[in-house]
Amino acid sequence: MCRNRNPLLCAVPPYVLHEVAARGTERQRKWALKTLSADTTIRHARAINTKARGRKGPREAYAAFAAAAAKAKRNRVIWDARHSYAVSGLKRVRDEGDPPVKDKAVNEAFDGLGETWDFWLRAFSRDSIDDENMPMRGIVHFGEEYPNAFWDGRRMVFGDGDGEIFTRFTKSLDVIGHELGHGVIEDEAALEYHGQSGALNEHIADVAGIMVKQRKLEQTADQADWLIGADIRGSEFHGDALRSMKAPGTAYDDPRLGKDPQPAHFKDYVNTVDDNGGVHINSGIPNHAFYLLATNLGGRSWQTPGRIWYDALRHPLLSPTSTFTAFARITHRAARQRFGTGSDEAKAVREAWAEVGIDWE
Amino acid sequence: MRIEVRQQGGFGGLRPPPLVVDTARLDARTAGEIERLAETLPPGNEPGRGADLMRYDVQIDDRCATFFEPDVPAPVRRLLALARDAGRSA
Numbered sequence: 001m002c003r004n005r006n007p008l009l010c011a012v013p014p015y016v017l018h019e020v021a022a023r024g025t026e027r028q029r030k031w032a033l034k035t036l037s038a039d040t041t042i043r044h045a046r047a048i049n050t051k052a053r054g055r056k057g058p059r060e061a062y063a064a065f066a067a068a069a070a071k072a073k074r075n076r077v078i079w080d081a082r083h084s085y086a087v088s089g090l091k092r093v094r095d096e097g098d099p100p101v102k103d104k105a106v107n108e109a110f111d112g113l114g115e116t117w118d119f120w121l122r123a124f125s126r127d128s129i130d131d132e133n134m135p136m137r138g139i140v141h142f143g144e145e146y147p148n149a150f151w152d153g154r155r156m157v158f159g160d161g162d163g164e165i166f167t168r169f170t171k172s173l174d175v176i177g178h179e180l181g182h183g184v185i186e187d188e189a190a191l192e193y194h195g196q197s198g199a200l201n202e203h204i205a206d207v208a209g210i211m212v213k214q215r216k217l218e219q220t221a222d223q224a225d226w227l228i229g230a231d232i233r234g235s236e237f238h239g240d241a242l243r244s245m246k247a248p249g250t251a252y253d254d255p256r257l258g259k260d261p262q263p264a265h266f267k268d269y270v271n272t273v274d275d276n277g278g279v280h281i282n283s284g285i286p287n288h289a290f291y292l293l294a295t296n297l298g299g300r301s302w303q304t305p306g307r308i309w310y311d312a313l314r315h316p317l318l319s320p321t322s323t324f325t326a327f328a329r330i331t332h333r334a335a336r337q338r339f340g341t342g343s344d345e346a347k348a349v350r351e352a353w354a355e356v357g358i359d360w361e
Numbered sequence: 362m363r364i365e366v367r368q369q370g371g372f373g374g375l376r377p378p379p380l381v382v383d384t385a386r387l388d389a390r391t392a393g394e395i396e397r398l399a400e401t402l403p404p405g406n407e408p409g410r411g412a413d414l415m416r417y418d419v420q421i422d423d424r425c426a427t428f429f430e431p432d433v434p435a436p437v438r439r440l441l442a443l444a445r446d447a448g449r450s451a
Contacts, residue, residue: 256377
């Protein structure tokens, strides 16, 4: 596993590297940061392998890991809130292995969680939200005409909408992928939900949702619509969706909801106290960078761009309070690590961020 | 009594126009229920863990309280529902 790398580095635990990065001399800090960034992917793979294999050689380890991945099983549970606002003590209406039921929302949530679980496993070898087969819990029919879906730290909760502006939130695979994405983000990076880190949290959840949808539809980046929430629009919603990663700020213009406020460029960053400091507003900036990268590289969004973003999400340099620029630099570093310093992929990452006004020396 | 409800957040991060209810313009039964709920409005709650949660800012005359999903107290839910219905019929 340590081939082409200083074997000593493999023996240094990350918390020691973090300490050196925080307290060492300039030279030590550089070494520690470089080691941390180089080490993260292999370290994580090793952690997974360790779980699967005990202490075996690399060949056996790979076989054990593949076997573990093959054994990974979906673990879904759906509850029915019956239009109450409760999230516990509810009737369990469908478990893994149960046949479809009459209730569409139950089946949509169940199937959407299954698609999302498949996506994470097939694209990134990730076993559920925590990579340890955490059950995927969903609650449907939350509240009365409730126009929302949310992640409460343990489960995804779906409302039915009012039927006019919004329909059932379970109808949309990108909504389900987005909400489960919040669980993955919380598990990996715990990005604080306000300001730029909060907008990054929303952005990565949108990336997760759009990748799940595009994989299901077998779309390449240039074939996709890059719209978030198009399937939950009711008959009286004026617009194409709730967000557009392709053209932030153009998704809707509605007499009751106003106009899509998302900026596409950092110069238009919205400073506000609303919406936890504009987490759903300013996410338009990194969303657009991801779109630019995916369409520039071509192919499937969850392959090269998604892989880079996933590496960045798990990067030790990503902190709960990371800014846009910090995240951009980490994605660039992740691309260099995976594809090479002078690679087209790394260059494309830097160009995509520069196009939305985020650059660094 | 004047009641104003501002909603924000959620999956869409939407900020619809505030709902403004003047109980003097409602039928006596609805107005009475809204006023009773408003007079006993709790002081608000803290935001919980999670993402895409709704937030409600409720202003009653010169008092204001903020409530976060999913732990909005039942009487506040009732007040929000009544305000929504009153807003619809206005």
